[in-house]
Amino acid sequence: MYPQIMYYCHMKKSSLYKGCLEPILLRLLKDHGRMYGYQMTQMVKEITKGELNITEGALYPLLHKLEEQGIVETETEMNGNRMRKYYSLTKAGKKQTNIAMDEMKAFMQSLEFIVNPKTAIG
């Protein structure tokens, strides 16, 4: 409706979540078991109320890398005429996810210490 507003407010907020995408995907798969790529982007968008929009150029190459590394395994299914590639954590992937979550929590706590020095609980 207001395309020209993009010149004033071009949604930079660039890339705060750089480096967090992998743990985010691992967490999603840990919580929801079995998901396809597009579904992940939609769920993250919904959960974060539109804040985090995962781009396809970031998502798919990362999923492929995780598959190569044996962190996730895939099953391709047809939904009508349309393909869906479902991803789920392997046993090694679940282990890796626990490690990633510990790192994530430590990182988030560190951010709290810096951004909310008063209220942050150590």
Next chain:
Amino acid sequence: MYPQIMYYCHMKKSSLYKGCLEPILLRLLKDHGRMYGYQMTQMVKEITKGELNITEGALYPLLHKLEEQGIVETETEMNGNRMRKYYSLTKAGKKQTNIAMDEMKAFMQSLEFIVNPKTAIG
């Protein structure tokens, strides 16, 4: 003491804070007014209990960029025979810091939603 342990546990946790360095520095300057680079690295290390270690290769080029952009201004002082380059926020920098802090909080809230879906408060 155990240098060889680095082969097993090489502290990857790579770069979760990629993209967060700028808002972190802005927050430090907002809270402490006037700081020099090395002091920032030490304070962040202390506040985060050793979690976040800002490298010099990341710090100084970023500080120079912020100065170019008029976000910070500098005063060079001598401490004995050793130089310290003090940074402080300009008026524009304070405005920019407020924006960065809002983005940071939204980002942290989003991470909470994903990593702690039950306890996170929207």
Next chain:
DNA sequence: GCGGATACATAAGTAAATTATGTATATTTT
């Protein structure tokens, strides 16, 4: 006087995104 800490700086290399593009089907809008 040697190593480690303090204090700055910059260049080369790399990881992880963004942006752009492509294919194809399904659904909604006009």
Next chain:
DNA sequence: AAAATATACATAATTTACTTATGTATCCGC
């Protein structure tokens, strides 16, 4: 019914934002 948007995958080129490595120089403790 045509056009636009949403669903669903994929990859290449580019950019960003770091790490790693290197350099200079002073200060302090042993």
